[in-house]
Amino acid sequence: MKELSEQLINTVKELFEKKTINYFIGYKKNQNNLLTEPVILSSINECNQLVFNQYCPYNLVKYLITLKNRKGKIGIILKGCDARAFNVLLMQNQISRDKIFTIGIECKG
Incomplete structure (x- = not known):
């Protein structure tokens, strides 16, 4: 899991x-x-606090609604088990797909 966290940090830094x-x-x-x-x-300076492990149960998709009116593009960890919530928000036009960059991670739960 530590490798996955390091990969995530590097990917997000690159995106910023x-x-x-x-x-x-x-x-x-x-x-x-x-x-x-x-x-x-x-900001890129905050990326080192990112982590992904077995203690990441929360569905982050709901936070997209909080940021939807901000300018710019939003990146998010999208676990497979949370993809349905993401798709529902898209279908209900609550979020715009072209404003979101997803990083898919396997859901073990």
Whole structure:
């Protein structure tokens, strides 16, 4: 899982560098460093706090609604088990597909 977190950090840094995204929705460790919590990043300097492991159960798709009126493109971790929620928001025109960059990660749960 540590390798996956490192790959994720490098990918998101590259997306910020190339100005592909302006925001990224992912996970970071919480205060006790055991569990995770959702995080919204807005710069490359924040990328090192990203993590992905077995303690990332939250569906991040709901945070797209929070950011939908901001200018720029939004990156997000999209687990396979959360894709249905993403598709429903698209079908209901609550989010615009061309404003979103997804990074798909296998859902083990």
